[in-house]
Amino acid sequence: MHEAMMGTSNPMYLESDTSGLLSKLRNLAMNLWWTWHPEVVAIFRDLDPDVWRDVNHNPILLLQQLTEQQLIERAREGAIEARINEAAHRLGTYLKGDDAWARPRASKLRVWPVAYFSFEFGLHESLPTYAGGLGVLAGDHLKSASDLGVPIVGIGLLYTEGYFHQRLDADGWQNEEYAPIDKSRLPIEPVYGLDGKRLMVDVPIVGRSPKIQVWKAMVGRSELYLLDSNVPENCKEDRQLTGRLYEADPTTRIRQEIVLGIGGIRTLAAMHKMPAIVHCNEGHSAFALLEWIRLHMVWEGVGFEKSRDHVGRRAIFTTHTPIPAGHDYFSPDLFREHLGYLQRDLGLSARDLFGLGRINPDDPSEPFCMTVLTLKIAHRSNGVSALHGRVSRNMWRPLWGMRSEQEVPIGHVTNGVHVPSWIAPAMYQLLERHLGVGWTDHMEALLTRERLARISDEELWEAHQISKNRLIGFTRRRLEAQAQYRGEPADRIEEARQRLDPNALTIGFARRFASYKRATLLFHDPDRLARIVGNDERPVQILFAGKSHPANEIGKQYIQKLVAMAADPRFKGRIVFVENYDMGVGRHLVQGVDIWLNNPLKPLEASGTSGQKVVLNGGLNLSVLDGWWAEAYDGSNGFAIGYGGYHPDQEEQSRRDARHLYEALENEVIPTFYERDDRGIPHRWLEKVRWSIQTLGWRFSADRMVLDYFTELYLPAAGAASCDTRSFRALGEK
Numbered sequence: 001m002h003e004a005m006m007g008t009s010n011p012m013y014l015e016s017d018t019s020g021l022l023s024k025l026r027n028l029a030m031n032l033w034w035t036w037h038p039e040v041v042a043i044f045r046d047l048d049p050d051v052w053r054d055v056n057h058n059p060i061l062l063l064q065q066l067t068e069q070q071l072i073e074r075a076r077e078g079a080i081e082a083r084i085n086e087a088a089h090r091l092g093t094y095l096k097g098d099d100a101w102a103r104p105r106a107s108k109l110r111v112w113p114v115a116y117f118s119f120e121f122g123l124h125e126s127l128p129t130y131a132g133g134l135g136v137l138a139g140d141h142l143k144s145a146s147d148l149g150v151p152i153v154g155i156g157l158l159y160t161e162g163y164f165h166q167r168l169d170a171d172g173w174q175n176e177e178y179a180p181i182d183k184s185r186l187p188i189e190p191v192y193g194l195d196g197k198r199l200m201v202d203v204p205i206v207g208r209s210p211k212i213q214v215w216k217a218m219v220g221r222s223e224l225y226l227l228d229s230n231v232p233e234n235c236k237e238d239r240q241l242t243g244r245l246y247e248a249d250p251t252t253r254i255r256q257e258i259v260l261g262i263g264g265i266r267t268l269a270a271m272h273k274m275p276a277i278v279h280c281n282e283g284h285s286a287f288a289l290l291e292w293i294r295l296h297m298v299w300e301g302v303g304f305e306k307s308r309d310h311v312g313r314r315a316i317f318t319t320h321t322p323i324p325a326g327h328d329y330f331s332p333d334l335f336r337e338h339l340g341y342l343q344r345d346l347g348l349s350a351r352d353l354f355g356l357g358r359i360n361p362d363d364p365s366e367p368f369c370m371t372v373l374t375l376k377i378a379h380r381s382n383g384v385s386a387l388h389g390r391v392s393r394n395m396w397r398p399l400w401g402m403r404s405e406q407e408v409p410i411g412h413v414t415n416g417v418h419v420p421s422w423i424a425p426a427m428y429q430l431l432e433r434h435l436g437v438g439w440t441d442h443m444e445a446l447l448t449r450e451r452l453a454r455i456s457d458e459e460l461w462e463a464h465q466i467s468k469n470r471l472i473g474f475t476r477r478r479l480e481a482q483a484q485y486r487g488e489p490a491d492r493i494e495e496a497r498q499r500l501d502p503n504a505l506t507i508g509f510a511r512r513f514a515s516y517k518r519a520t521l522l523f524h525d526p527d528r529l530a531r532i533v534g535n536d537e538r539p540v541q542i543l544f545a546g547k548s549h550p551a552n553e554i555g556k557q558y559i560q561k562l563v564a565m566a567a568d569p570r571f572k573g574r575i576v577f578v579e580n581y582d583m584g585v586g587r588h589l590v591q592g593v594d595i596w597l598n599n600p601l602k603p604l605e606a607s608g609t610s611g612q613k614v615v616l617n618g619g620l621n622l623s624v625l626d627g628w629w630a631e632a633y634d635g636s637n638g639f640a641i642g643y644g645g646y647h648p649d650q651e652e653q654s655r656r657d658a659r660h661l662y663e664a665l666e667n668e669v670i671p672t673f674y675e676r677d678d679r680g681i682p683h684r685w686l687e688k689v690r691w692s693i694q695t696l697g698w699r700f701s702a703d704r705m706v707l708d709y710f711t712e713l714y715l716p717a718a719g720a721a722s723c724d725t726r727s728f729r730a731l732g733e734k
């Protein structure tokens with residue numbers, strides 16, 4: 001595939017060889033690079049806008065649905081051909097990576113890259129290998145690493161049924177639908193071993209050795225290997241191992257973690273791609289460290305302690321939540337059944353092996369915790385915001401003999417988002433006009449007051465309005481489809497088509513329905529909310545979306561409650577629920593809303609990233625001072641709910657937060673949004689938007705995040721000298 005993509009395409013050369021044109025299209029579809037290049041997205045869309053929508057933005061499916069003849073005709077008629085040639089040329093140049101900043105600074109990582117292990121990778125809605133924020137973060141990490149030239153390979157699982165599709169029934173109750181994926185419609189290719197046969201690795205599952213096959217997806221320059229147990233050689237039970245993401249059953253869970261961790265290391269070894277560093281994104285992949293220790297003992301003929309130290313220096317662990325349920329615990333029996341064999345292989349007593357996952361190794365009843373295992377082995381661990389770093393240090397103090405918080409060796413790297421993946425085309429083009437082509441590569445240098453001042457309020461407002469109109473069109477189509485599916489009468493369906501007002505203040509709230517995120521906080525005082533939302537002079541509309549984990553009944557009750565409350569006539573249809581939150585729904589929302597609402601119960605939101613996605617789209621955050629917002633908010637770059645304190649009584653805390661939320665809306669958000677000049681432009685609002693872009697755009701981007709990992713963790717862990725990032729900044733200043 002590589003060779004073809006690096007071919008000699010020249011944008012000036014009008015393609016006459018049609019098979020060349022088709023193979024270029026296929027190459028573009030097969031590298032997820034297209035997902036963050038709006039001009040390539042536009043090519044697929046323009047080939048057939050209706051089919052593009054029908055196939056849920058899956059370019060491989062699009063190419064399968066249209067005949068070669070149709071594709072060629074469309075490309076010719078619509079003058080898309082030159083754009084295809086241009087895009088293929090750009091991809092080829094990108095893949096060569098001559099100008100990638102980190103590459104010459106990557107030291108030995110150029111030969112032995114970082115292996116980034118994650119249970120989920122969210123790259124695009126058409127690749128169902130993610131459930132939520134953790135996956136999106138992993139996907140954004142691979143994309144930014146690719147852009148910067150940080151050598152990285154991702155290791156994850158290919159789920160036969162992915163995560164579920166959400167549909168609400170007439171009572172607002174969430175139903176889950178699982179559809180088997182068709183691998184021929186995904187941008188993945190089988191991986192072959194050195195013997196030319198399909199690469200298979202074994203994993204140890206209670207005395208059996210099921211085969212795992214390996215697929216490769218390309219994320220720009222980053223490779224992502226996806227492991228899949230669904231091969232005919234395996235028994236039915238093993239074939240289903242990689243069936244669904246986040247199964248609640250602990251037996252399935254421990255086996256999936258064996259496939260990811262142990263299977264992942266074995267895959268890298270089989271490909272002769274042993275990494276310099278393993279980065280565990282969450283504890284799910286911690287068995288990778290045990291397998292690496294085991295292999296190092298075999299290869300180097302050293303004992304456990306030496307090998308543990310070798311691996312520990314090269315391991316990085318990122319923890320993502322202070323919620324206990326977010327950490328995997330396995331009963332001693334389940335652990336013994338599955339990993340007891342390591343006692344022999346690692347030469348450890350039962351106490352010492354089990355003790356790797358226990359705070360107190362001498363307590364045989366303590367379950368085996370994957371977070372503890374990773375914290376004990378990896379020499380470098382971090383939380384995902386400054387506040388979460390502190391919370392994590394306190395949480396895991398017992399592991400370090402109750403040392404004081406400051407002495408617990410857990411740092412932080414605050415999360416960020418991959419801007420080119422989340423920014424709306426209109427905003428992207430506006431910034432390109434004022435900051436120059438390729439501006440997303442140099443945000444640190446370019447998002448300055450002087451440069452942003454070149455953009456007039458009128459232009460900024462117009463660009464945001466374009467995205468907002470797209471969001472409203474999208475939402476109306478979704479609401480119409482939802483109403484049709486539920487068999488609602490014709491007048492209700494017609495109503496769905498008319499919902500929402502492009503001039504109203506639009507608030508978005510979309511996230512998993514985990515209780516601590518408190519999706520229903522806004523409804524704390526329905527009368528007060530009705531006065532806010534129902535005001536016809538200054539209307540407010542609110543878009544909700546989000547899934548509840550299938551096993552989380554309380555989350556489903558929250559959704560049901562929310563949908564019922566939203567139907568209260570006093571809200572005049574201005575509160576809507578968009579079903580089946582995924583990256584596509586998320587993209588429309590963050591691009592089009594004026595306000596992104598975030599009201600978790602402090603301090604339980606480790607970072608949160610959805611609010612970071614609105615920044616470059618010209619939206620503003622309204623958030624509790626938790627997670628990333630605790631370090632981001634400066635008094636002017638958005639809005640705060642409350643003052644950052646928290647109360648031990650959760651009920652009391654929620655009462656206070658609700659009151660502060662209403663006050664912020666009534667006294668700050670709504671008046672500022674509706675303060676207009678005679679041409680309808682809200683200058684004071686746009687001043688905040690510009691300031692938000694300036695102060696947050698770079699700091700909460702995935703480029704900044706990956707750069708931090710690269711200089712502060714990856715290079716030191718690889719035993720290399722760290723590098724100075726001033727040259728990176730200077731690039732953009734040229």
Ligand SMILES: *Cc1c(COP(=O)(O)O)cnc(C)c1O
Pocket residue numbers: 131132133134136510511512581582583586587607608609610611613
């Ligand atoms: C960004 C994103 C998230 C993360 O949301 P937070 O609750 O802010 O962490 C979850 N799901 C999807 C689909 C996203 O795009």
